[in-house]
Amino acid sequence: MxxxxxxxxxxxxxxxxxxxxxxxxxPNPSEATPTEWREYLYMEDNPAGWLRENWYxxxxxxxFFTLERxxxxxxxxxxxMPGNKVGGKA
Amino acid sequence: xxxxxxxxxxxxxxxxxxxGQTWPRVWREVPLxxxxxxxxxxGGVHGLATAYYLATxxxxxxxxxxxxxxxxxGGSGRNTAIVRSNxxxxxxxxxxxxxxxxxxxxxxxxxxxxxxxxxxxxxxxHNDSALRTMHWRAEVNKLQDIDSSVIDPNEIKKLVPSxxxxxxxxxxxxxxxxxxxxxxxxxxxxxxxxxxxxxxxGVEMHQKTEVLDxxxxxxxxxxxxxxxxxxxxxxxxxxxxxxxxxxxxxxxWATLISDMAGVKLPISTRPLQAAVxxxxxxxLPAVVVSGSLHVYVSQTDRGELVFGAAVDPYNNYxxxxxxxxxxxxxxxxxxxxxxxxxMRLLRQWxxxxxxxxxxSPVMGFTPVEGFLCDVGWGxxxxxxxxxxxxxxxxxxxxxxxxxxxxxxxxxRFAAGNLVGEKGAAAxxx
Numbered sequence: 001m002x003x004x005x006x007x008x009x010x011x012x013x014x015x016x017x018x019x020x021x022x023x024x025x026x027p028n029p030s031e032a033t034p035t036e037w038r039e040y041l042y043m044e045d046n047p048a049g050w051l052r053e054n055w056y057x058x059x060x061x062x063x064f065f066t067l068e069r070x071x072x073x074x075x076x077x078x079x080x081m082p083g084n085k086v087g088g089k090a
Numbered sequence: 091x092x093x094x095x096x097x098x099x100x101x102x103x104x105x106x107x108x109x110g111q112t113w114p115r116v117w118r119e120v121p122l123x124x125x126x127x128x129x130x131x132x133g134g135v136h137g138l139a140t141a142y143y144l145a146t147x148x149x150x151x152x153x154x155x156x157x158x159x160x161x162x163x164g165g166s167g168r169n170t171a172i173v174r175s176n177x178x179x180x181x182x183x184x185x186x187x188x189x190x191x192x193x194x195x196x197x198x199x200x201x202x203x204x205x206x207x208x209x210x211x212x213x214x215x216h217n218d219s220a221l222r223t224m225h226w227r228a229e230v231n232k233l234q235d236i237d238s239s240v241i242d243p244n245e246i247k248k249l250v251p252s253x254x255x256x257x258x259x260x261x262x263x264x265x266x267x268x269x270x271x272x273x274x275x276x277x278x279x280x281x282x283x284x285x286x287x288x289x290x291x292g293v294e295m296h297q298k299t300e301v302l303d304x305x306x307x308x309x310x311x312x313x314x315x316x317x318x319x320x321x322x323x324x325x326x327x328x329x330x331x332x333x334x335x336x337x338x339x340x341x342x343w344a345t346l347i348s349d350m351a352g353v354k355l356p357i358s359t360r361p362l363q364a365a366v367x368x369x370x371x372x373x374l375p376a377v378v379v380s381g382s383l384h385v386y387v388s389q390t391d392r393g394e395l396v397f398g399a400a401v402d403p404y405n406n407y408x409x410x411x412x413x414x415x416x417x418x419x420x421x422x423x424x425x426x427x428x429x430x431x432x433m434r435l436l437r438q439w440x441x442x443x444x445x446x447x448x449x450s451p452v453m454g455f456t457p458v459e460g461f462l463c464d465v466g467w468g469x470x471x472x473x474x475x476x477x478x479x480x481x482x483x484x485x486x487x488x489x490x491x492x493x494x495x496x497x498x499x500x501x502r503f504a505a506g507n508l509v510g511e512k513g514a515a516a517x518x519x
Contacts, residue, residue, distance in 0.1 A: 001412055001413065001414045002404070002412075013414075014403065014404065015403075015414065018403075019403050019404040019405075021358070021405075022358070022405075034506065035504050038503055038504055038505075038506055039503075039504070041447070042356040042447050042503045043354050043355070043356050043503070044345065044354075044355070044356060044357055044358045045345070046345040046346075046355075046357055046358050046359055046405065047345075048343075048346055048359075048407045051405060053404070053405070071359070071405055071406050071407045071408070072407050072408055073408070074406070074408060
C-alpha cells in the first residue's frame with residue numbers, strides 16, 4: 001500500500017484518497033478552443049520518473065492537493081507536512 | 091509465398107531423442123543490419139503478429155523486431171490469457187471477433203499447439219445497472235452474429251456449480267452474460283508461434299536491443315522532431331538503424347517511445363496485478379468474470395486457478411505487488427466461490443498496462459510520417475493481438491488505414507470522437 005503524505009492529515013493509505021491524475025495547467029476558459037480543451041482532457045505526459053499529480057483526500061480532510069512522486073520508486077519528493085498551506089512546500 | 095513453418099511431430103521427437111541429435115533453434119539469431127524496410131519496437135504478441143502478417147500477407151520480409159529484454163517479456167507473458175469478443179460498441183465487437191477467428195485457426199496456421207480452449211465466458215451481474223449493460227451487450231453482439239446471451243442464476247449454477255448463486259451472499263448474482271466462444275489460450279505459445287512463423291519467412295528478431303532514440307527530420311519541435319517530421323531510423327543500444335517506417339508496439343512503455351519521436355499520446359501507465367493458486371482437480375469449466383467485484387477467474391489445464399483484477403489506482407512503472415491487492419482479490423474470489431477458502435496462492439505478479447481515456451486502443455498513423463502506433467491496449471491487448479497485427483500490417487503495406495481500425499486513430503482525441511468501451515473493457519477479462 002502506498003502511503004500518501006496528505007498535507008493536513010499526514011501519511012494516509014492510498015485507499016483513503018482518490019487519485020485525480022497528472023497536474024497539468026488548465027487552459028483559459030475564455031480563450032481555449034475545443035481542440036485545446038481536449039488536449040488538456042486526454043493527453044498525458046506519463047513520465048517514467050518524477051510526476052506532478054493531484055490527489056483528493058476523500059476519507060480525511062476532503063481537500064485536493066498536488067504532490068510530486070517518482071513513478072518507479074513511489075517516493076514522494078518534498079512532501080508537504082501537516083500544518084502547512086495546501087499544496088505548499090515542507 | 092513461403093510455406094508454413096515445419097510441424098512438430100511425435101515421430102521426430104522420438105528419433106531425435108533416440109539418436110541424441112541437437113534441437114534446432116526456434117528462431118535464428120542473426121547480426122543486426124544497418125537498414126530495414128520496417129522496424130518494429132516491442133517483441134510481444136502485437137509486434138510479432140505485425141511482423142508475421144507483413145511477411146505472410148504482404149511479402150514484406152526485410153523487417154526487424156526489437157525488444158529491450160526477451161520476446162514476450164512484457165504484457166504478452168503476464169496477461170491472464172482470456173480471449174472473447176462480447177464487447178459493447180459495434181466497432182469493438184467487429185474487431186475482437188476477427189481476433190477470435192484468427193485465434194481459432196492459429197494452431198493450424200502457425201503449426202504450433204497454442205492450447206486454445208473454447209470453454210465459454212461468463213460475466214456476472216450483481217446489480218440492476220450491470221444487468222442492463224449485459225442485456226445491451228448481448229443485443230449489440232447478436233446483431234453482429236456473436237454467440238452471446240443473458241442467463242439467469244439457475245442456468246449459471248448448472249454451468250458452474252462452484253459459484254454461490256444464493257441470495258445469502260453479500261453481492262448476490264442476478265444474472266450473467268454468457269459467451270460460449272470465449273476461452274483461454276497459452277499466451278507464451280502464441281508469442282513463440284508468431285516469432286517462429288515470422289522467422290520462417292525471413293523476419294529478424296533482435297532481443298536485448300533497446301531503442302534509445304528515434305531519428306526524425308523536418309518536424310516542428312526541437313531537434314526536428316514532432317508533427318510534420320519524417321522518420322529516418324532508430325538509435326539502439328547496438329547502433330543506429332535506418333528505416334523509413336518505425337512501429338511502436340510497446341504497451342506500458344508506449345509514451346516513452348513516442349516521446350522520442352515527439353508524438354504525444356493520451357496514455358497513462360498503470361500496473362495490473364494477477365495471481366495464481368496451487369493446482370487442484372479440474373472443477374471450473376468456464377471463465378468467470380465479475381465487474382462489480384473486480385475479479386476474473388479461470389482454471390488452467392494444469393489445475394491452477396488464475397486470478398486477475400483491475401489496474402492499480404495510480405500511474406506507476408513499478409511492477410511490485412501489494413498486500414492490499416492480494417487481500418482484496420482473495421476476498422472477492424471467496425465472495426463468488428466460498429468453497430475455495432482453504433486454497434493457497436502460489437505466486438503473484440504484475441504487468442504494465444497502457445490505459446487510454448476511452449478504453450480503446452490508439453492504432454495507425456501519427457503526425458510524424460513513418461511513425462506508426464499500435465498502443466493504448468490497456469488490459470485487453472492480448473486478446474486483440476492477432477487482429478491488431480493483421481490490420482497494422484495492412485496499414486503499413488497499403489499506406490492507408492483499414493476500415494476495421496478507422497475508429498481507433500489518434501486523431502479521434504483532438505476531434506472528440508471517442509470510442510467508449512469502458513462498459514465492456516474496464517475490468518471484464
